Amino acid sequence: MVRRFNQTRRKSLTPSDHLRVGPFEEGSFKSALHSARTASILGIALGICFGIAFVTGVLSHLIQNPTSWFHWPSRPAGLFRITQGLHVSTGMMSIPLLLAKLWTVYPKLWKWPIFDDLTHLVERMSLFPLVAGSIFLLFTGLLNINYWYPWPFLFVPAHYWVAWITIGALIVHIGAKAATVRKALSSDTVLIDEVKDGLTRRRFLTLVGAASGVVMLSFAGSTVRFLRKVSVLAPRDPAVGPQGFPVNRSSAQARVAQFALDPNYRLEVEGKMKQVISLSLSNLKAMPQYGAELPIACVEGWSAMVRWRGVRLSDILKLVDAAPGASVRVESMERRGDYRTSILNSTHAMHPDTLLALEANGETLHLEHGFPVRLITPTNPGVMQTKWVGRLVVL
Amino acid sequence: MGVIGTLVMSFGIVGLISHSRQTHPIAWGIWFTGGALLHDLVLAPVVFFVGKRIKNLLTGRTRLAVQMAMILTGVIALVSIPALSRAGLSPTNPSILPRNYLNGFLILVGLTWGTCLIAAALVRDK
Numbered sequence: 410m411v412r413r414f415n416q417t418r419r420k421s422l423t424p425s426d427h428l429r430v431g432p433f434e435e436g437s438f439k440s441a442l443h444s445a446r447t448a449s450i451l452g453i454a455l456g457i458c459f460g461i462a463f464v465t466g467v468l469s470h471l472i473q474n475p476t477s478w479f480h481w482p483s484r485p486a487g488l489f490r491i492t493q494g495l496h497v498s499t500g501m502m503s504i505p506l507l508l509a510k511l512w513t514v515y516p517k518l519w520k521w522p523i524f525d526d527l528t529h530l531v532e533r534m535s536l537f538p539l540v541a542g543s544i545f546l547l548f549t550g551l552l553n554i555n556y557w558y559p560w561p562f563l564f565v566p567a568h569y570w571v572a573w574i575t576i577g578a579l580i581v582h583i584g585a586k587a588a589t590v591r592k593a594l595s596s597d598t599v600l601i602d603e604v605k606d607g608l609t610r611r612r613f614l615t616l617v618g619a620a621s622g623v624v625m626l627s628f629a630g631s632t633v634r635f636l637r638k639v640s641v642l643a644p645r646d647p648a649v650g651p652q653g654f655p656v657n658r659s660s661a662q663a664r665v666a667q668f669a670l671d672p673n674y675r676l677e678v679e680g681k682m683k684q685v686i687s688l689s690l691s692n693l694k695a696m697p698q699y700g701a702e703l704p705i706a707c708v709e710g711w712s713a714m715v716r717w718r719g720v721r722l723s724d725i726l727k728l729v730d731a732a733p734g735a736s737v738r739v740e741s742m743e744r745r746g747d748y749r750t751s752i753l754n755s756t757h758a759m760h761p762d763t764l765l766a767l768e769a770n771g772e773t774l775h776l777e778h779g780f781p782v783r784l785i786t787p788t789n790p791g792v793m794q795t796k797w798v799g800r801l802v803v804l
Numbered sequence: 805m806g807v808i809g810t811l812v813m814s815f816g817i818v819g820l821i822s823h824s825r826q827t828h829p830i831a832w833g834i835w836f837t838g839g840a841l842l843h844d845l846v847l848a849p850v851v852f853f854v855g856k857r858i859k860n861l862l863t864g865r866t867r868l869a870v871q872m873a874m875i876l877t878g879v880i881a882l883v884s885i886p887a888l889s890r891a892g893l894s895p896t897n898p899s900i901l902p903r904n905y906l907n908g909f910l911i912l913v914g915l916t917w918g919t920c921l922i923a924a925a926l927v928r929d930k
Contacts, residue, residue: 556892577813584805641908
């Protein structure tokens with residue numbers, strides 16, 4: 410099972426041989442690295458990376474789109490930076506793996522005859538969503554962490570739905586290839602055409618593994634602080650930004666400065682409660698202040714640890730006599746934006762570290778970080794840590 | 805596996821189409837298909853062409869070193885394109901893409917070539 414494309418042809422389906430030109434010609438691809446064993450090993454590595462990326466990706470989706478059956482815990486505080494760091498890292502590691510895998514099986518694309526029978530045709534066609542989906546996910550993901558959006562669709566829903574398509578196609582593929590993989594990796598299988606010197610299979614696979622490692626390490630410094638000097642390609646440096654940490658959405662993009670810097674700023678608290686109140690900045694400063702060291706962890710895979718200080722959200726809920734178990738919608742003063750509000754379940758709302766932060770790293774919160782008031786809560790992604798908070802609605 | 809996989813895939817396709825206001829299925833289809841075609845008809849042929857040249861022009865340890873270094877350089881170049889293009893830069897948010905990525909890229913490629921040359925000099929073939 411080294412070279413399937415050399416199999417004997419079925420006469421009934423063979424188009425005339427003079428069409429067999431270019432890459433279709435026999436012997437177009439000579440390297441013995443195009444073997445089932447190479448493809449199997451790369452396939453398994455890729456399957457593991459895709460599996461981790463899929464699970465952590467769906468998790469991030471569930472956190473941001475709450476459903477009744479899913480409960481995201483509020484500790485340990487760094488949970489999301491770990492799951493999302495894994496998501497981006499396994500995705501980055503998949504890039505060299507996918508390229509190597511496609512290189513290994515590329516001769517099969519130019520198989521002659523193009524298909525043997527109907528089953529084979531269906532099997533070949535089922536590879537299209539797998540290959541196109543894998544390329545699409547890694548390509549859009551790579552551009553997203555670099556904040557580059559050259560396409561007309563929205564990144565998040567497109568990436569999310571293609572993930573289901575790709576994983577579905579992967580399940581079909583695993584089912585179809587399990588026997589081939591088992592045979593290719595069995596020690597009984599005699600490998601003919603093995604490369605004896607130069608770029609052997611082992612060296613090739615080691616090299617691909619090294620490439621995965623290099624790619625991962627050159628990006629991981631966006632979230633792993635001690636790697637920030639090593640990660641020369643990281644689109645973020647966790648120590649670069651106002652007050653020593655990065656910003657995702659600037660006040661100019663949110664068009665929020667006039668409201669945020671208004672000296673008559675008031676935080677409105679309304680919804681299901683006995684008493685509607687509004688608090689000025691000095692009212693908030695007069696309340697008990699608490700500190701919390703929590704990461705700000707973004708879906709793009711960067712994160713930074715920050716010392717926050719401000720008012721406990723639970724104190725405000727007590728102030729307005731909110732019903733126990735209430736969830737809270739936190740609204741930004743920005744007028745437009747897909748992430749201008751976030752909903753906190755009661756566990757997160759009542760957590761002692763969930764703050765309406767007025768300070769970051771020992772200074773008054775910077776406008777770019779959400780002055781006068783921003784939400785910070787353990788384990789939630791950065792997009793849900795609403796900045797420039799203007800209103801709390803008790804649900 | 806075939807049935808489960810097909811169901812999961814259908815869930816994705818239905819989701820994609822039913823959220824067409826966000827996913828723009830036609831433009832999406834072009835990017836989805838375009839990526840695969842770009843790989844199969846442009847990137848892969850270039851890689852195979854370069855690979856063949858290296859194989860024909862070089863022998864022994866030099867060939868091994870160049871093969872390894874070229875594979876790594878290709879991968880590093882590919883993942884560096886978004887940062888090198890600086891397309892994500894935001895005039896109001898300097899914390900995005902704060903580094904000199906050309907320097908980083910050149911350092912990585914330099915280290916790669918150095919390491920591959922040393923590795924190829926050290927390997928022992930029968």
